[in-house]
Amino acid sequence: MSPLARKRLGKVALNTTGLLVFLFAIFPVYWMASTAFKANDQIFTTEFIPFPTHFTFEHLDRVLSEGVAGHSIWLYMRNSAIVALGTVLIGAVFSLLAATAVARFRFKGRNSFLILLLIVQMIPAEALLIPLFLSVKRLGLYDQLLGLIVVNVGLTLPFGIWMLRTFVAAVPKSLEEAAWIDGAGRFTTFWKVLFPLVAPGLVATSIFSFITAWNELIFALVLMSDSSGYTMPVALQYFFGQKGTDWGAIMASSTMMTIPVVVFFLLVQRRMVSGLVAGAVKG
Amino acid sequence: MTNTSTIARGGGRSSTPRRPNSHRPAKASGLPNWSVPYVLLIPGLLVIAALLLYPLIQVGIIAFQKVGLVQISGRKPATWVGWENFTKIFDNEIFWSALRNTVVFAVLAVTLTLVVGTAVGVLLNKLGKKMSTLVVVGIMFAWAVPPVAQGIIWKWLFDAEAGVINWALNLLPDWLSNLLFGRADWTGEPWLNEAWSIYMVLIICVVWASFPFVAVSVLAGLKGVPAELYEAARVDGSGAWRTFRQITFPLLKPVFAVLTVLSIIWDFKVFSQLYVLMGGPAVREAFNLSIYSYAEAFRPPPKMGSGAAIALVLTVILLIVTAVYVRQLVKQEEM
Numbered sequence: 001m002s003p004l005a006r007k008r009l010g011k012v013a014l015n016t017t018g019l020l021v022f023l024f025a026i027f028p029v030y031w032m033a034s035t036a037f038k039a040n041d042q043i044f045t046t047e048f049i050p051f052p053t054h055f056t057f058e059h060l061d062r063v064l065s066e067g068v069a070g071h072s073i074w075l076y077m078r079n080s081a082i083v084a085l086g087t088v089l090i091g092a093v094f095s096l097l098a099a100t101a102v103a104r105f106r107f108k109g110r111n112s113f114l115i116l117l118l119i120v121q122m123i124p125a126e127a128l129l130i131p132l133f134l135s136v137k138r139l140g141l142y143d144q145l146l147g148l149i150v151v152n153v154g155l156t157l158p159f160g161i162w163m164l165r166t167f168v169a170a171v172p173k174s175l176e177e178a179a180w181i182d183g184a185g186r187f188t189t190f191w192k193v194l195f196p197l198v199a200p201g202l203v204a205t206s207i208f209s210f211i212t213a214w215n216e217l218i219f220a221l222v223l224m225s226d227s228s229g230y231t232m233p234v235a236l237q238y239f240f241g242q243k244g245t246d247w248g249a250i251m252a253s254s255t256m257m258t259i260p261v262v263v264f265f266l267l268v269q270r271r272m273v274s275g276l277v278a279g280a281v282k283g
Numbered sequence: 284m285t286n287t288s289t290i291a292r293g294g295g296r297s298s299t300p301r302r303p304n305s306h307r308p309a310k311a312s313g314l315p316n317w318s319v320p321y322v323l324l325i326p327g328l329l330v331i332a333a334l335l336l337y338p339l340i341q342v343g344i345i346a347f348q349k350v351g352l353v354q355i356s357g358r359k360p361a362t363w364v365g366w367e368n369f370t371k372i373f374d375n376e377i378f379w380s381a382l383r384n385t386v387v388f389a390v391l392a393v394t395l396t397l398v399v400g401t402a403v404g405v406l407l408n409k410l411g412k413k414m415s416t417l418v419v420v421g422i423m424f425a426w427a428v429p430p431v432a433q434g435i436i437w438k439w440l441f442d443a444e445a446g447v448i449n450w451a452l453n454l455l456p457d458w459l460s461n462l463l464f465g466r467a468d469w470t471g472e473p474w475l476n477e478a479w480s481i482y483m484v485l486i487i488c489v490v491w492a493s494f495p496f497v498a499v500s501v502l503a504g505l506k507g508v509p510a511e512l513y514e515a516a517r518v519d520g521s522g523a524w525r526t527f528r529q530i531t532f533p534l535l536k537p538v539f540a541v542l543t544v545l546s547i548i549w550d551f552k553v554f555s556q557l558y559v560l561m562g563g564p565a566v567r568e569a570f571n572l573s574i575y576s577y578a579e580a581f582r583p584p585p586k587m588g589s590g591a592a593i594a595l596v597l598t599v600i601l602l603i604v605t606a607v608y609v610r611q612l613v614k615q616e617e618m
Contacts, residue, residue, distance in 0.1 A: 022421035098327035105320035131341035154334025254432040265427035
């Protein structure tokens with residue numbers, strides 16, 4: 001074989017492998033979405049039906065109107081959104097303050113705080129589940145979305161600070177110093193100079209917290225007993241309690257739950273990697 | 284883990300902040316300069332203390348108490364039972380199978396995730412621009428799917444009656460299927476009734492969802508490696524495997540270190556996917572420590588004490604594993 005032919009063959013092999021990886025990654029997601037729009041006779045079959053030729057909105061319609069566990073799926077989507085947005089709003093303020101402290105000041109106890117951040121990230125949520133359940137119950141926050149928001153702030157904050165501090169550190173200090181020298185106060189400097197420059201990083205960090213809170217199952221399972229307070233992950237469990245799993249409805253619901261996350265992911269994909277890896281490696 | 288050098292480097296950079304502060308009169312906010320970082324930290328510290336540290340101490344206390352229905356409702360105070368919760372779970376064979384499931388799953392899932400992810404990362408680096416963008420977008424979808432939906436998708440793919448996997452296995456020629464698995468007909472094969480096959484599906488599901496992160500991180504790392512190094516290796520006649528072992532791996536070691544620690548932490552306490560695949564804490568032989576702790580504490584009758592004991596065992600294992608690993612890394616070279 002001539003070297004040129006071999007090179008071309010190598011290229012074909014590479015692209016084929018790439019295509020296979022692409023299919024392996026995307027097929028399960030596609031299968032979820034396509035099942036959501038297939039009529040039941042095309043779902044419950046031992047045949048392989050690649051496209052929904054009997055395209056239907058009946059499953060989507062059913063979960064929206066009849067709903068799951070007595071409520072429309074919209075209610076659970078709304079609950080999930082409230083919990084995730086609440087977590088993000090509180091978390092963004094707290095993590096921005098702490099990240100500024102860590103990235104902009106040298107102070108006694110700074111190292112200890114950074115080490116603390118690392119250690120608390122290793123604590124499994126399962127270890128916190130029982131004591132937090134008892135505390136939430138004692139505080140009267142059981143069965144309330146607020147209780148879930150508070151818990152999620154705790155779960156997402158350490159990583160939020162850890163990720164955001166790299167974004168704060170990346171803003172050149174000279175800008176603040178210039179404003180400082182021009183006589184701007186501490187707050188003005190922060191608000192007018194640092195904040196606009198950190199905002200993209202803050203958005204990326206917030207999206208990360210949003211996704212974590214949106215996906216959270218175990219605390220939502222334990223802290224919510226009334227079905228009107230279920231978030232999406234809990235509501236989805238309900239399908240499996242019944243006889244004869246309604247796959248069309250499940251797939252319609254999980255597609256709805258997946259869409260916002262996919263959109264966010266594609267938006268912040270690049271920052272997310274740099275935040276996770278570079279944030280941990282480079283500091 | 285990495286912050287010894289973080290601080291050293293950060294420290295070098297910021298030997299200046301005192302200067303701008305000094306030629307400026309105290310500002311109207313009225314806070315003395317030294318106190319500003321502490322004030323900024325207060326909300327974050329309060330959250331960490333109240334929602335992470337305090338419960339961690341509490342779980343250590345509850346593990347030595349009996350906390351059942353009466354105690355949860357507050358009608359009776361929790362009673363101390365010493366090591367009873369621990370001796371009880373150590374006597375229970377479910378605990379040992381849960382421990383084994385947790386460890387074996389974590390080892391297999393972490394290894395496979397890293398191997399597949401790294402391979403795909405290297406592949407992405409070699410592909411042309413269009414093809415690599417296509418693959419990145421594709422794996423991004425797998426990565427973005429919420430854990431609960433991941434479980435649901437793979438449960439559906441492995442469904443006994445209408446699942447795609449059984450359909451695909453039936454496509455195999457009968458002699459091949461007989462040779463490989465000793466059977467030809469896969470219709471109705473239930474994958475999610477037994478512990479070993481639940482874990483097989485779980486491993487596929489978790490690797491599918493977590494290799495993209497490894498791949499994209501490795502790709503980001505590879506982009507930073509100077510092309511001349513690979514050129515030189517090629518001229519010297521170094522094969523693909525040797526190039527990887529002697530150039531790529533050493534250069535990307537810090538990235539691999541972080542990826543490994545993160546994967547260990549994630550995979551040791553997998554909950555959502557397993558919960559969905561089993562359909563709730565249903566198959567006791569397939570419990571891992573997370574699910575076992577949850578089931579003890581929240582399935583009637585609630586036994587918070589033994590649930591806390593199991594959670595504590597999980598936490599200790601997790602801390603030991605990461606501590607040993609981090610120490611090894613720090614010993615090898617300062618990162």
